[in-house]
Amino acid sequence: MATPLPAERFLAALRAEGVTVVEHPGWRTHNRNHVGDWGPVAGVMIHHTVSTGTASSVEMCFNGYEGLPGPLCHGVIAKDGTVHLIGSGRANHAGAGDPSVLQAVITETYGERPPAPRFHQGSPGAVDGNSRFYGFECINLGDGKDPWPAEQLLAIERVSAALCRAHGWGARSVIGHLEWSDWKSDPKGFGMPTMRTRVQTRLGKDPSKPAPAPEGAKPQPPALASFPGRSFFRAGRSSPLITAMGRRLVAEGCSAYKSGPGPRWTEADRLSYAKWQRKLGFRGADADGIPGPTSWTALRVPKTSK
Incomplete structure (x- = not known):
């Protein structure tokens, strides 16, 4: 239990x-x-x-x-x-x-x-x-x-x-x-x-990957990005995925950005993500601003090109 x-x-x-x-x-x-x-x-x-x-x-x-x-x-x-x-x-x-x-x-x-x-x-x-x-x-x-x-x-x-x-x-x-x-x-x-x-x-499946739509079905929302691992989010990392994440954080009212999100991981990204973690109910070390699999899946970041 x-x-x-x-x-x-x-x-x-x-x-x-x-x-x-x-x-x-x-x-x-x-x-x-x-x-x-x-x-x-x-x-x-x-x-x-x-x-x-x-x-x-x-x-x-x-x-x-x-x-x-x-x-x-x-x-x-x-x-x-x-x-x-x-x-x-x-x-x-x-x-x-x-x-x-x-x-x-x-x-x-x-x-x-x-x-x-x-x-x-x-x-x-x-x-x-x-x-x-x-x-x-x-x-x-x-x-x-x-x-x-x-x-x-x-x-x-x-x-x-x-x-x-x-x-x-x-x-x-x-x-x-x-x-x-x-x-x-x-x-x-x-x-x-x-x-x-x-x-x-x-x-047995990744919840962030929806099943293929049957023929004739309505268009589905964009595919979601899989969690890339905590080590992905480090100083100096630059990726379109970080921009996409930042835009979702802004949409969820969790922005700590001064000029909007960009592709390079910064302290503003970490502070914004910490707001998201706290919004989900995480506290203490669980709200350190570094994405984890549960909070990432809940954020529903759209997949980006590499």
Whole structure:
């Protein structure tokens, strides 16, 4: 198990995986930490909302409803693949579940599926899932007929991989609510074993390199530059990549430049990058202004010619 990611690192992990994120006002401090533990975390849990409409579903998950106050998850995944962040900390999404499932997720020792759950909220021996899992609610009626668009399934894959990558987990740390509690059926309409296969495949790839677009697809954003290593960023280094990095830092509001970025690595680049690291939540020696792989991937620097 692992220490939960603070809000800024959670956001950075999602963005680094290519997730399209919308930040709901107040999400960074919206939680249920006052009623129970948050962490250590063991995995990611996927749900369906039994609702339609993005705005109304996001508001429902943010506020909750009678008998179940919000947040009801950490992020709401819309039909178009946009992920709306609504909470950071303990959320009312998992409830109590099967301890054997939790152990199987922690050890990642199960096969296609975790052991069948035999416990639920209120049953003797059930364990608290709200303290152990990140939760994502996906907008879907949950009737087995409401479609799951490709964009939405890709977003589920991406958010799951992002958190697995951040914590060093494999895809067996991603489960559906129906695999946690014997009272639940969500998500209904796609199989979690197939989704875990997708997540594991993604974890074997560089998130900064998108897959080739299918024929007839809309033009994709520019390819992103791979992290060149910390030793690349040293006094005297001159490269178009440094200019591209500087322009992204300016776009993110992290400029310490007096006359704009250029190709030669300077103290202004280091100070600007340190601002970016602090924006992501890094502190102390982790915000020294020298790019690292996590912060670099989150910055999304476009690839340049050599």
